[in-house]
Amino acid sequence: MAITPDQNSMLNEFNGLIDNDNLAPGFKKGQILTELPDTSNIGEEIYLKAAENMYWHMLFTDEDEKFPWNYLGGPLLSNRTSSVTTSSSAYQTTNSPFITCSFSGVYNFYFGAASVTQNAVGDGSYVRTGLHRNGSFLGETISRTNFNGASPASHFGEAESKEFIKNEVGQVRYKVDGGVVAHTFYSIYIKVEPLRIG
Numbered sequence: 001m002a003i004t005p006d007q008n009s010m011l012n013e014f015n016g017l018i019d020n021d022n023l024a025p026g027f028k029k030g031q032i033l034t035e036l037p038d039t040s041n042i043g044e045e046i047y048l049k050a051a052e053n054m055y056w057h058m059l060f061t062d063e064d065e066k067f068p069w070n071y072l073g074g075p076l077l078s079n080r081t082s083s084v085t086t087s088s089s090a091y092q093t094t095n096s097p098f099i100t101c102s103f104s105g106v107y108n109f110y111f112g113a114a115s116v117t118q119n120a121v122g123d124g125s126y127v128r129t130g131l132h133r134n135g136s137f138l139g140e141t142i143s144r145t146n147f148n149g150a151s152p153a154s155h156f157g158e159a160e161s162k163e164f165i166k167n168e169v170g171q172v173r174y175k176v177d178g179g180v181v182a183h184t185f186y187s188i189y190i191k192v193e194p195l196r197i198g
Contacts (some may be wrong), residue, residue, distance in 0.1 A: 067196035091173035098171035104195030
């Protein structure tokens with residue numbers, strides 16, 4: 001499709017809003033990087049490689065001195081595991097999904113599971129997924145099962161925004177309590193959205 005004169009005028013106007021002279025020395029508009037630059041100017045934008053074939057669009061601002069790069073867009077990091085059964089009331093790590101944060105920053109973590117109780121005895125039976133950082137508990141989702149029988153459950157949670165140091169691991173673990181004899185987690189997931197990094 002050909003670009004009309006009006007569209008061309010709009011493109012020129014948009015491109016004029018991006019000042020290449022405002023970029024730090026050695027960096028160009030839209031540059032793809034694997035590490036954050038040592039020096040940057042306010043308003044600078046980059047594409048940062050978050051994982052294989054995954055890139056985040058980042059903007060440098062002065063709003064947060066510790067984490068000055070703000071997330072503008074790009075895919076969330078995600079991991080998912082499936083089909084694990086437990087009757088343990090302690091958080092389990094076998095076949096539990098995790099994500100390693102490649103950059104220090106503040107992240108939103110989304111996590112949960114789709115699962116079914118094989119046998120629940122007594123009212124008030126619960127299954128849980130818990131978010132952990134390098135093994136330390138941060139928060140959990142809870143789903144109540146039906147009384148005395150099989151019960152499908154989907155439980156979803158969003159942890160508060162959490163600060164992670166580079167290479168720290170976010171992991172979703174799982175457990176049961178309150179009279180659950182056995183519970184199968186068919187899909188346990190974790191998704192990570194950056195807010196600010198530095």
